[in-house]
Amino acid sequence: MNTIDWSIFILILIITLAIKQFKLQKVDSNSIYDKSTLNYGVKLIAIQSFVYSFISLPGQAYSQGITFLQLYLGIPIAVFFTLYVIIPKYKIAKTKSAFEYILNHSDKKIHNLTVVLYLILRMLILTITFYAIAMVLSILVKVNFKTLLIFISIGFIVLHLLFRNKNYLFQKHNQLLYCTIIIILIFTCILYKLPLGMYIDDTLSFTASFDKLTLVDSKLAEKDKFDLTKCLINGTILFVALLAMNTKTLQIYRQSKYSYKTKDSLFIYGLLNIPFQFFILLTGSILFTFYQFNDAPLHYNPNNVHTVKQSIYADQYNDIKQEYHKILSLRKEASLLYSGQIYQNYSNEVLQDQILSLTENANKLQQEAKTLIKKANDDVEVNDSDFILLHFINFYVPDGITGVIIAIFLISLISLGLREINWLTKSILNILPIKKKNKANEHPIKNRYFLVSILLIILILLITYHVPVFLNLIQILWTYASLFSGTLLAILLISMYGRANNQIFFVCIIIVQLSIFYLYFTTNIHYLWYNAIGVSGLTVLTFVLSTVYNSISISQKEKDILI
Incomplete structure (x- = not known):
């Protein structure tokens, strides 16, 4: 970034922190329930969205096209299932959360185990926020990635103590609005910087000719690819679990004065989410086209480039x-010729093959560069797909706007991190054996809150510091979610519709969850399939063991009667 970008970036940070510190937040607890159906649907998208998806999804589309959208096709089915299978049970039981329902229909051990699994999942997801902040900062300063993580953790501790439990810099729906505007701006900027005379239809034709706009893949794909069967089955399970276990979604639904509005809004959430994610992925796909006509870096992570250039390599x-x-x-020469012929409604397969061959050779050189970077410093992460959009923002977006975009991304990520830390801290305190607060012990409880917060931040730092970025951020998110969501959803469904001995149920949960971890570390199963494995595995195992247990119990009773 240049001086103008840095000035705007710093100014936005200062203004945001000043407003947060000195301006009273006016919150009407009932206002969110009197909004329109569309407004509530957008709020649901904001609740379920992650800021770093705006950074990571374009890189995913750049590398593999928009087939990742197939995962989100399960959202409408998940909404329907949640509305008509899960929420009616919540309403009958008059419960405030999935965890309360599980407690009332099983026992304390199963409830605590479910809460622990969910907290572990949320902590792992929080590590992704730390990663994302470090990635954004790494394009601003040439500092080691792990050193950045330490500074980020210290920053979170300071901000957490400064803002206490007022934990947002941007409200989530504002974050969604600002980030959406940013993606629209980037999309427009990409189109503007394409060769003269190349309009949106030509751009889409060019992008599609390299298989970057293929939406549905009906064939069963390899481990690192996405196909319709894999995504539809597991995406549905994944998003049902996220909706069913999300306390905020259930709370809004229960307290709403207009039940028909919230029902319709959940459907709107399911329908709007697909075009919303499609547009982000489409931006990444046309970014691929942009870099066919413009210089792309050998490696997108500037910190890694600095590392290797300071080494003997x-x-x-x-x-x-x-x-x-x-x-x-x-x-570039071949792409210009090819685009000119596309403009004349002619697709030259020879030129297309030439471009693909050159791209393949370029990818091989990029892999060689990553090998050198690893030799220069084995601790750095060479996966750079999340830096593709950041590179474009840093070098091709007009001066001044770059500073605004980076500032909004950074503030939104920090706000997301503060929210998660606050939520996790309160959740941990709720399951700890603490006496109810009164005037006499209010101060110790407040101290305990800050102590747990700091310990939590340190724990997140340790996890983030030692767990490598094994995929791009959005895939890491769904990997973590897939490892737990199937089990969590099965626990809830069995509590709602099944009958099982609590002791057997508890043992089955542990067996299935440990089995999922074992399979993940020892096999090549695609991470999405752990959603289906979790649901089916826990359901079948609980049913079988419960049937065996009941049979043994009945046999024993018959023997006792005969005796």
């Missing part, structure tokens, strides 16, 4: 870079 890296840019120059 600098000369080798520069040699690879020179060869890489020769290939890019040839690809």
Whole structure:
């Protein structure tokens, strides 16, 4: 970023923190229930959205196209299932959360185990926020990634103590609005910077010719790919679990004065989410087209580039870079010819194959560069797909706007982190054996809150520090969610519709969850399938063991009667 961007970036940060610190937040607890159906549907999208998806999804589409959208096709089915299978049970029981329902229909051990599993999931998701903040900061300062994580943790401790439990800088629906405007702005900027005379229809034709706009893949795909069967089955389970276990969604639904509005709004959430995610992925796909006509870096993470250039492998890296840019120059010439023929409604397969071949050679050089970076510093992460959009923002967005975008991303991520830390702290305190507060012990409870918060931040730092970025951020999110969501949903459904001995049920939960962890670390099963494995595994195992237990119990009773 240049001086203008830095000035705007710092100014926005200062203004945001000043407003947060000195302006009273006026919150009407009933106002959210008197809004329109559309307003509530948008609020639901905000609740279920993660800021870093705006950063990560374009990189996912750049690499593999928009087939990732198939995962979100399960959302409408999940909404229907939640409305007509789960929420009626909540309403009959007059429960405030899924955890309260499980407690009332099983026992304390199963309730606590469910809460612990959910807290572990939320803590793992919080580590992604730390990663995302470090990634944004790494394009601003040349500091080691792990060093950044330490500074981020210290920053969270300071902000948490400063703002106490007033834990947001932006409200979630405002974050959604600002980030959506940013994506629209970036989309427009990409189109503007494409070759003269190349309009939206030409751009889409060019992008589609390289298989970046293929939405549905009906064939069963490889481990790292996405197909309709895999995504539809597991996406439905995943989003049912997220909706059913989300306390805020249930609370809003229960307290709403207009039940028909909230029902319709849940459907709107399910329908709007797909085009919303599609547009983000589409932005990443046309970013692929943009880099066919413009210089792309050999490696997108600037901190890693700085690392290798300061090492003994600098000369080798520069040699690879020179060869890489020769290939890019040839690809640019071929792309210009190919786009001109597309403009004339003609697709030249020879040129298309040439571009694909050059792209493949460029990808090989990028892998060689990643190998050199690893040799220079084995601790750094070489997965750079999340930096693709950040690179475009940093180098191709007009001066001044770059500072605004980076500031909004950073503030939104910090706000998300503060919210999660606050929620996790309160949840941990709720399951700890603490006496009810009164005037005499109010101060110790407040101290305990801050102590738990600080310990939580330190724990998140340790996890983030030692667990590598094994995929891009959005896939890490759904990996973590998939490892737990199937089990959590099965616990809830069995509590609602099944009858099981609590002791057997408790043992089955542990067996299934440990089995999922074992399979994840020892097999090549795609991470999405753990949703189906969790639901089916726990349901079948609980049913079988409960049937065996009941049979043994009946046999024993018959023997006792005969005796």
